[in-house]
Amino acid sequence: MAAIDRTTRRFRVLGTTSHQTASWVIQAMRNLVTDLKETGCQTRYLIRDRDGKFPGPHGRDSGRGPAYRTVLTGIRVSRMNAVMERWVQLCRRELFDRCLLWNEHHLRRALREYGRFYNQHRAHPDQALYQAAALRAVQDPMPAP
Numbered sequence: 338m339a340a341i342d343r344t345t346r347r348f349r350v351l352g353t354t355s356h357q358t359a360s361w362v363i364q365a366m367r368n369l370v371t372d373l374k375e376t377g378c379q380t381r382y383l384i385r386d387r388d389g390k391f392p393g394p395h396g397r398d399s400g401r402g403p404a405y406r407t408v409l410t411g412i413r414v415s416r417m418n419a420v421m422e423r424w425v426q427l428c429r430r431e432l433f434d435r436c437l438l439w440n441e442h443h444l445r446r447a448l449r450e451y452g453r454f455y456n457q458h459r460a461h462p463d464q465a466l467y468q469a470a471a472l473r474a475v476q477d478p479m480p481a482p
Contacts, residue, residue: 338365342378343420347456350448353441362390370405380405384418427455 338357341348349372351365366383373380383405385391410417432451438444 338362339421339424340369341421341424346420348424348452350445350452353445353448355441357390359390383407384410384421386410386418387412 338351338353339348340351349369351369352361354361370380385407387409415422428448428451432447436447438447
């Protein structure tokens with residue numbers, strides 16, 4: 338399970354497991370919101386698909402509403418979550434097509450290394466003009482000679 342910030346294109350792997358359950362997904366979402374609050378980010382929207390493992394139609398769990406609004410993607414409308422869909426394609430093409438994973442520990446390590454590369458070094462398509470990455474600021478343009 339992964340999440341991506343639509344503005345900076347920074348992604349986070351929320352966890353890996355071979356058997357996802359609703360309680361596991363709820364805890365991963367709580368951990369993400371807590372981590373974002375600690376870094377000073379405010380979560381306003383959660384865009385997600387219609388998988389049955391997510392809690393309720395509005396993202397509510399255990400009776401209290403979350404600090405964000407859940408937006409469900411349409412059925413067979415991948416463009417509603419195009420940023421995450423593109424990341425999944427990149428991850429498959431750049432990592433999983435080139436790496437033989439042995440077990441879940443190896444998967445976590447590979448995702449951690451790919452995340453470090455993606456967030457710190459890889460130039461993103463919409464920011465490629467200035468060679469910016471998710472955790473690297475855009476450089477000031479060189480002054481004219």
